[in-house]
Amino acid sequence: xxxxxxxxxxxxxxxxxxxxxxxxxxxxxxxxxxxxxxxxxxxxxxxxxxxxxxxxxxxxxxxxxxxxxxxxxxxxxxxxxxxxxxxxxxxxxxxxxxxxxxxxxxxxxxxxxxxxxxxxxxxxxxxxxxxxxxxxxxxxxxxxxxxxxxxxxxxxxxxxxxxxxxxxxxxxxxxxxxxxxxxxxxxxxxxxxxxxxxxxxxxxxxxxxxxxxxxxxxxxxxxxxxxxxxxxxxxxxxxxxxxxxxx
Amino acid sequence: xxxxxxxxxxxxxxxxxxxxxxxxxxxxxxxxxxxxxxxxxxxxxxxxxxxxxxxxxxxxxxxxxxxxxxxxxxxxxxxxxxxxxxxxxxxxxxxxxxxxxxxxxxxxxxxxxxxxxxxxxxxxxxxxxxxxxxxxxxxxxxxxxxxxxxxxxxxxxxxxxxxxxxxxxxxxxxxxxxxxxxxxxxxxxxxxxxxxxxxxxxxxxxxxxxxxxxxxxxxxxxxxxxxxxxxxxxxxxxxxxxxxxxxxxxxxxxxxxxxxxxxxxxxxxxxxxxxxxxxxxxxxxxxxxxxxxxxxxxxxxxxxxxxxxxxxxxxxxxxxxxxxxxxxxxxxxxxxxxxxxxxxxxxxxxxxxxxxxxxxxxxxxxxxxxxxxxxxxxxxxxxxxxxxxxxxxxxxxxxx
Numbered sequence: 231x232x233x234x235x236x237x238x239x240x241x242x243x244x245x246x247x248x249x250x251x252x253x254x255x256x257x258x259x260x261x262x263x264x265x266x267x268x269x270x271x272x273x274x275x276x277x278x279x280x281x282x283x284x285x286x287x288x289x290x291x292x293x294x295x296x297x298x299x300x301x302x303x304x305x306x307x308x309x310x311x312x313x314x315x316x317x318x319x320x321x322x323x324x325x326x327x328x329x330x331x332x333x334x335x336x337x338x339x340x341x342x343x344x345x346x347x348x349x350x351x352x353x354x355x356x357x358x359x360x361x362x363x364x365x366x367x368x369x370x371x372x373x374x375x376x377x378x379x380x381x382x383x384x385x386x387x388x389x390x391x392x393x394x395x396x397x398x399x400x401x402x403x404x405x406x407x408x409x410x411x412x413x414x415x416x417x418x419x420x421x422x423x424x425x426x427x428x429x430x431x432x433x434x435x436x437x438x439x440x441x442x443x444x445x446x447x448x449x450x451x452x453x454x455x456x457x458x459x460x461x462x463x464x465x466x467x468x469x470x471x472x473x474x475x476x477x
Numbered sequence: 478x479x480x481x482x483x484x485x486x487x488x489x490x491x492x493x494x495x496x497x498x499x500x501x502x503x504x505x506x507x508x509x510x511x512x513x514x515x516x517x518x519x520x521x522x523x524x525x526x527x528x529x530x531x532x533x534x535x536x537x538x539x540x541x542x543x544x545x546x547x548x549x550x551x552x553x554x555x556x557x558x559x560x561x562x563x564x565x566x567x568x569x570x571x572x573x574x575x576x577x578x579x580x581x582x583x584x585x586x587x588x589x590x591x592x593x594x595x596x597x598x599x600x601x602x603x604x605x606x607x608x609x610x611x612x613x614x615x616x617x618x619x620x621x622x623x624x625x626x627x628x629x630x631x632x633x634x635x636x637x638x639x640x641x642x643x644x645x646x647x648x649x650x651x652x653x654x655x656x657x658x659x660x661x662x663x664x665x666x667x668x669x670x671x672x673x674x675x676x677x678x679x680x681x682x683x684x685x686x687x688x689x690x691x692x693x694x695x696x697x698x699x700x701x702x703x704x705x706x707x708x709x710x711x712x713x714x715x716x717x718x719x720x721x722x723x724x725x726x727x728x729x730x731x732x733x734x735x736x737x738x739x740x741x742x743x744x745x746x747x748x749x750x751x752x753x754x755x756x757x758x759x760x761x762x763x764x765x766x767x768x769x770x771x772x773x774x775x776x777x778x779x780x781x782x783x784x785x786x787x788x789x790x791x792x793x794x795x796x797x798x799x800x801x802x803x804x805x806x807x808x809x810x811x812x813x814x815x816x817x818x819x820x821x822x823x824x825x826x827x828x829x830x831x832x833x834x835x836x837x838x839x840x841x842x843x844x845x846x847x848x849x850x851x852x853x854x855x856x857x858x859x860x861x862x863x864x865x866x867x868x869x870x871x872x873x874x875x876x877x
Contacts (some may be wrong), residue, residue, distance in 0.1 A: 286629060286630060294521075333535040335536035405633055416633075
């Protein structure tokens with residue numbers, strides 16, 4: 231009896247190491263009726279939140295500065311390419327100074343809270359807020375003040391991106407194999423991404439895509455193209471899918 | 478018999494640790510080269526994370542960007558760790574009532590207003606800032622990260638071994654599973670023990686800075702003494718047990734305050750170095766800020782803890798401002814006897830400083846809540862003194 235309990239506890243602890251994020255399925259939402267008019271939009275890219283690293287044997291995130299720098303460059307390049315192909319113009323937000331910097335910090339923080347709420351209270355069906363249950367409803371906003379972050383850029387939309395990549399280390403992969411022999415599942419590597427578009431006139435969130443299991447190795451230009459294609463899947467106005475035949 | 482054996486083991490352990498405690502010397506200050514750049518994958522990765530974090534943190538609304546205040550705190554930092562070291566520090570004062578400060582591996586130092594409020598003088602603040610700087614100088618974040626990773630790896634392998642033993646059975650399966658659990662526990666416990674040791678090292682290095690600085694080293698144990706007293710006051714107010722004499726638990730990442738204050742007091746006495754505490758300068762520099770920070774502190778709903786802090790700041794002579802803060806604290810809790818006490822405090826305030834409009838406001842509100850019609854008169858006085866007050870409309874509604 232005790233043995234059974236201990237073994238359960240051990241395997242449970244192991245399972246917990248690898249099994250985060252399984253509940254959050256790939257999901258995206260678009261504000262009803264919203265279409266990005268093709269070839270006219272000016273999109274302001276807010277500094278993406280990117281961290282790339284390895285996953286230790288025990289499942290810890292090991293940040294890697296070089297990989298992150300590569301990913302930052304690759305993703306920006308792939309994004310510019312994808313949008314130009316759609317006829318839209320992507321401008322990279324400049325580092326603000328003074329009160330503008332505070333507004334930017336405020337709205338970046340606000341966006342992450344809004345996006346997080348969408349994932350938690352709308353994308354996850356078991357946990358939907360009563361006001362988000364009706365089919366087709368996608369009603370989220372940062373408020374009209376959001377225009378402040380794009381002052382004098384002439385941008386119509388702001389695009390927020392975030393990515394976290396943990397590549398399974400060699401130790402993690404070996405552990406995975408041995409654990410499989412013991413009928414315990416260990417996950418190696420974790421790749422999550424999120425992209426959201428804000429209409430700067432109203433502050434409304436018009437599109438959000440959150441993916442807890444992404445493809446494409448962001449450390450290489452080719453992989454980053456694939457990642458960006460996945461991030462921009464169902465991007466409003468990007469029919470047919472913006473996948474530029476990656477790989 | 479078994480108990481006897483344990484007692485012997487405990488006695489040996491106690492002897493060993495007490496000897497270790499006796500032997501801890503204050504380190505000599507290591508040579509310091511400025512403009513350090515991170516080395517290796519792990520350190521560069523950690524810097525990358527905190528650099529990115531600092532990019533947005535510097536613009537956050539919780540950061541108090543007051544040039545004179547920042548310059549003053551930076552000055553204390555420099556007096557504590559020396560000009561070469563303090564140049565590395567990028568200071569962020571954060572409006573947060575908790576008694577805390579931290580320093581990231583890239584040189585970003587965060588100081589909470591709760592610490593500024595509760596430190597009695599420059600020496601006490603310097604001791605805590607020195608402790609945080611010691612974490613930075615000794616690269617504790619990196620070492621802790623590496624230690625945690627090693628422990629996580631061991632725990633993961635032990636988990637697989639235990640699961641395999643369970644799956645494939647065999648005669649010794651039970652022992653293997655039990656051992657795997659022990660190994661996991663030891664690995665996890667070791668990370669907490671490691672951070673506790675880092676805290677002790679940082680305390681010692683902070684003592685080394687204190688020795689080289691103009692400050693009195695007794696300031697350091699004084700901080701912890703009053704932290705313990707404040708925690709006791711809070712516990713008493715909340716009808717909780719005092720944790721003063723508790724030992725550090727399995728998952729505690731700091732040694733107990735009692736251990737720290739005992740060790741530091743002994744070291745300070747042995748050092749026997751005179752020094753200043755800079756209280757006069759400290760009081761003057763923070764005079765304009767205390768009202769806001771006390772106001773934040775009152776909102777913590779920690780009546781006896783806050784009262785303890787106010788009594789500590791006031792000492793024997795209560796200034797009208799501190800007396801007013803105390804009155805607000807009592808009125809905020811608002812038991813009938815608190816209101817009676819608050820009325821007394823407000824009266825003292827206006828007796829000593831008849832221009833204190835807010836005191837009339839508090840007096841009036843406390844009196845009205847106690848069914849004392851005289852409150853209307855006090856509120857009227859408040860409105861005459863401050864006709865453009867933010868709450869003027871609400872207050873005038875109360876006295877119609």
